[in-house]
C-alpha cells in the first residue's frame with residue numbers, strides 16, 4: 144500500500160518537474176527485442192523510477208513520434224507499432240541526462256531473402272573477454288540481421304545484480320540488433336520464483352513467447368525452446384510433440400531449432416562424463432528434426448565448441464542429415480566421438496567463440512571464430528557449407544585442376560567444408576603437393592571427409608614426413624575406417640617411433656571402428672607401457688568405452704600406480720562399471736585424496 148502511494152507521489156513530482164533528475168541514467172541501456180515486419184520492442188532500465196518515453200522516426204527524418212511508457216517504473220518496455228517491413232528506423236530514449244539513440248531494421252517481407260545470423264553461446268563466464276579480444280568489433284563485419292543465443296547469459300538470472308554485466312557486454316550490438324535468446328538453466332526457472340524472473344522482465348520473445356518462441360527472418364524459420372522444456376525425457380518428448388505439429392505448417396527454405404541442452408555432445412574435458420547425458424534422452428525430439436528435415440540445430444550448455452557430422456536416424460548422413468552445432472561459449476571439448484566432425488582444441492584455443500551463418504539461396508556458409516592462445520588473435524576454427532545440391536561440390540571438384548596457389552587451396556578447403564564425398568580420392572594426390580598450404584588443405588579436408596573408401600590408401604600416409612599430413616590422415620581414419628584395417632592400426636598405435644598426434648587419432652580409430660576386444664586389449668598394453676600426457680588420457684578414455692570384466696585385473700594394477708588424476712578417475716569409473724562395485728568418485732572422496740600405490744582399500748572393493 145505504502146509503495147503504491149509513494150510511486151504515485153513520485154509520478155506526480157516528475158510530471159510537474161520536467162527538469163532532469165541528476166541521479167538518473169540507465170542501469171541497463173535500451174536494447175531491441177521482438178522485431179517483426181511491423182514493429183519492435185525497446186526495453187531499458189533507469190536507476191530511478193520514471194515515466195519513460197521514446198521518440199522514433201524513419202531513419203534520416205526527425206523523430207516526430209513519441210510513445211510514453213505505460214506506467215511509472217525502472218524497467219520500461221515500449222512497443223513501436225505500425226512500421227514498414229525491411230525499413231530502417233531511429234529511436235531515442237532519455238533518462239535524466241543520459242540519452243541513447245540507435246537505428247534498427249524491421250524484418251523483411253520477402254521469404255526468399257538471404258540472411259545472415261550470428262550464434263553466441265553461454266557468455267556468462269566471459270568477463271571482459273568479448274571486448275578485450277576484439278570479438279565485439281569482429282562480429283560487426285558480417286552485418287548480421289539477427290543474433291541467436293542459447294542462454295546462460297548470467298550466473299543466476301534470479302539475481303537482479305547480475306544483469307547489467309550481460310547487457311553491458313553486448314550493448315553496442317543489442318541497441319540495434321535483436322539478441323533473441325532461448326532461456327538457459329542459468330537464467331533460472333520461468334515457472335518457479337516468477338517475481339525474480341528477470342530474464343522475462345528484460346526480454347520479449349517472439350510468437351507465443353516461452354517455452355516455444357518462433358519467428359521468420361527472410362528465408363529462415365527459427366524455433367527457440369526454453370531449457371525447462373528439454374532435459375528430462377518427458378520434457379523432450381512433450382517438446383517433440385509440439386515441434387512436430389508446429390513444423391507441419393512451416394515452408395521456409397531453412398529451419399533452425401535452437402535450445403540450451405545439446406541433443407548430442409561429447410562433453411567437456413573432465414573425468415566426469417555427465418555432460419554427455421543430455422542427448423541420450425532426446426530420442427523423440429531428434430526424430431522430429433529428422434522427419435521435418437531441420438537444417439540446423441544450435442545448442443549450448445556444455446562449455447565447448449563442437450560441430451557434428453550431419454545426423455539422421457542417429458547415424459551419420461552427409462546428404463540428408465541435420466547439422467548439429469554446440470556453441471557452449473568456452474573451449475574445452477572432450478575427445479571426439481564418432482559423430483564429431485570438429486571439436487575445439489583446448490591446447491591452442493580460448494574463449495570466446497561465435498559462429499556466423501550466411502543463409503544463401505543455394506547454400507549455407509558457416510564460420511566459427513575463437514581466440515587463439517598461440518597467435519594472440521581471433522582465428523577461424525571451423526568452416527562448413529551446407530549445400531543440398533551436389534552439383535556445387537561437383538563443380539568445385541571439376542575446377543580444381545585449373546587452379547593454382549591460393550585458389551587451389553581454397554577449392555580444396557571448400558570440398559572438405561561441403562563434405563563432398565566424391566572428392567576424397569582426387570584429394571589424395573594433393574597430399575604430396577610442393578606447396579605446403581595446398582598439402583595441408585588437402586589433409587584437413589580429408590580429415591573432415593572421413594571417407595571409408597580411401598582408408599587403405601590413407602594408411603600409407605600415416606608416416607608422412609609432414610606431421611600435419613600424417614596427423615590429419617589419422618584423424619580421417621578416426622572418423623571412418625573399415626574394421627579390416629584395425630589390426631595394422633593397432634600395431635602403429637603401439638609403435639613408439641610413430642608421431643604422437645598420429646597415435647592419438649588412431650586410438651580413436653580403434654575405439655570407433657575396431658572390435659571392443661582389440662581396442663581394449665591395445666589400450667591396456669599402451670597404458671602399461673607407460674605412455675604419458677594426452678596419449679595416456681586418450682587411451683584411458685577409449686579403455687573406458689571398450690573394457691569388459693576381463694580387463695579388471697589389468698585395470699586394478701594400473702589404477703594402483705596411476706599418477707594422473709584424469710586417468711585415475713577414468714579407470715575408477717570404468718572399474719565401477721565393469722565390476723558393479725562402487726567406489727566414490729566424489730571430488731573430496733577417498734579416491735580423490737589417495738596417492739599412487741596407496742589405493743589398496745579401493746582395489747579390494749573392486750576385487751570383491
Ligand SMILES: [Fe+2]
Nearest residue numbers: 265295444445
Ligand atoms: Fe552454461
Ligand SMILES: [Fe+2]
Nearest residue numbers: 295327328444
Ligand atoms: Fe547451461
